[in-house]
Amino acid sequence: MSLDHTTMEKKEKSLTINDVEDGNDDPKVNHRGWKAMPYIIGNETFEKLGAIGTLANLLVYLTTVFNLKSITATNMINIFNGCTNLSTLLGAFFSDTYFGRYHTLGFCTVASFVGLLMIQLTAAIKSLHPPHCGKESTTCQGPTTGQMAFLLAGFGSLLVGAAGIRPCNLAFGADQFNPTTESGKKGINSFFNWYFFTINFAMFVSLTLIVYIQSNVSWAIGLAIPAALMFLSCVVFYMGSRIYVRVKATGSPMTSVVQVLVVAMKKRKLKLPQNPSLSLFTYMPPKSLNSKLPYTYQFRFLDKAAIITPDDQINQDGSPFHPWSLCSIQQVEEVKCLVRVIPIWLSSMIYFIANVQQNTVLVFQALQSDRRISTHANNFKIPAASYGVFSMLTMSIFLALYDRKIVPLLRKLTGRETGITILQRMGIGMFLATLCMLVSGIVEQQRRTLALTNPIGMVPRKGAISSMSGLWFIPQLVLSGLSESFTSVGQVEFYYKQFPENMRSIAGSLFFCVMAGSSYLSTLLITIVHRVTSKSSTGNWIPEDLNKGRLDYFYYVVFGIEVVNLGYFLVCAKWYKYKESGTSDLVELHEVSKEKEKEKSASGV
DSSP, X not given: OHHHHHHHHHHHHHHHHOEESSOTTOTTOOOOGGGGHHHHHHHHHHHHHHHHHHHTTHHXXXXXXXXXXXXXXXXXXXXXXXXXXHTHHHHHHHIIIIIHHHHHHHHHHHHHHHHHHHHHHHHHSGGGSOOOOOTTOSSOOOOOHHXXXXXXXXXXXXXXXXXXXXXXXXXXXXXXXXXTSHHHHHHHHHHHHHHHHHHHHHHHHIIIIIHHHHHHTOHHHHHHHHHHHHHHHHHHHHHTGGGOOEEOOOSOTHHHHHHHHHHHHHTTTSOOOSSHHHHSOOOOOTXXXXXXXXXXXXXXXXXXXXXXXXXXXXOTTSOBSOTTTOOOHHHHHHHHHHHHHHHHHHHHHHHHHHHHHHHTHHHHHHHTSBOBSSTTOTTOBOOGGGGHHHHHHHHHHHHHHIIIIIHHHHHHHHOOTTSSOHHHHHHHHHHHHHHHHHHHHHHHHHHHHHHHHXXXXXXXXXEEEESSBGGGGHHHHHHHHHHHHHHHHXXXXXXXXXXXXXXXXXXXXXXXXXXXXXXXXXXXXXXHHHHHHHTSTTOOSSOSSGGGSOHHHHHHHHHHHHHHHHHHHHHHHHHXXXXXXXXXXXXXXXXXXXXXXXXXHHHTO
């Protein structure tokens, strides 16, 4: 009896752990869906409260505590953000190839905690930051080499954490739903919206309560709170270990991609058969995680990798004897999925330049604006780094409304499960981003004019404070929040659904690589504008004192870039073919309308 009982316990344990090796058809897989979400979203919430609680006000911290210049601090933050986002490619590779998403997330969450703790120590220990610089001081002592080294070591630990957390958390959450059932598909779609809703809730708390404590109470306490929250993130994540679906690493998915490219190059001189979909090598590994893809006529030069020649040998199980000499059409179609995404990916990188400005340059605008809630509220000013909360609040409210009200309504009108196509959702967001930059330029022009004609005070080492209320920044921040609600969430869903199933960690990293590219491009753009305009007759557009510059001109330049990018995106969207159906955005909508007409005819309407 005891032996049977022990055996049953072992079986029960194996069922609970839910290790997935052979795909979703494995009978041992028990998708808990929303039951696993308290642990996953709880972990993500505390992680974002910790990370954002530190990073949101880091620009102010570097300029006020470490006494760095505004341009230096801005570029440093942009480069750091770019590196953390770019590192997700490496994290995704190690996750998919060696460790799996569960172990990668666990290790990197601990690494983030260590990084936040080190940054907190730079504020708590006097010897780890420069001497305080008085308001009347004209020269301030910068950080020593040792102080910067300790700070950068904390950044490095955060970099390791971000490398694994960012590409894996979304895919890990989606792994908990069964993609072969209707409820599972709806759960995945809803999870993306609620994931961003949770992130924005965390950002709301970070940009209000935590930033207020940092700016008005103590940097040591204000940075200790995020470190403590990150520790809670580690605890919550491991609490759910027994019920997670853990998709095991199956080796590098990039090997198959490289094989297709190499073999296609080897066979580039061969002619394609008349019926490629019927004549090319068709092999599907029996235990593949990937769904079978339909044949598409784009990028036909890659099809040559699947041409069978007299020299090619086939194993008894149907697999190629030399994988570097012959690839299946399934492998080719998977590579086509990646290639098709690249033009959309590039347009998304340009899109994010608009959003980067709302998180960096706007902080300096707010510092030189009237940040009082009203003229009677003399004792409370909105912290400059907290203005981003209006964007986050807009996004949180709209995403909940979109998921519960707008999507069901659109579903009835279009007959699509998601209401509108993913690319349509992204396009709407890009259009709103162009409006955001136009409004930003108009508001900055007004702020500067009032600062020169009707100042209400001075910011130490910055310049005059404009009498324009900081509340005038809200319209552009609302547009930014709405824009991200469409494009950012749409991008995550786009990459997740359009990539092969065994590359979903890499798909998650692609979103953050977009943000990395936009951070680098923004840094490059600011540097070029700063250097070119400093030698012009009109003067530097982005000086330390914004009242002496023309930041509004810079916003108009970004507006022009976003308009061109929107046109480029529309061309790419028209050309794009979705993985599931092999049809373009416009063709898919046409097919949906035809189906609806058939339904109406059948019902006698």
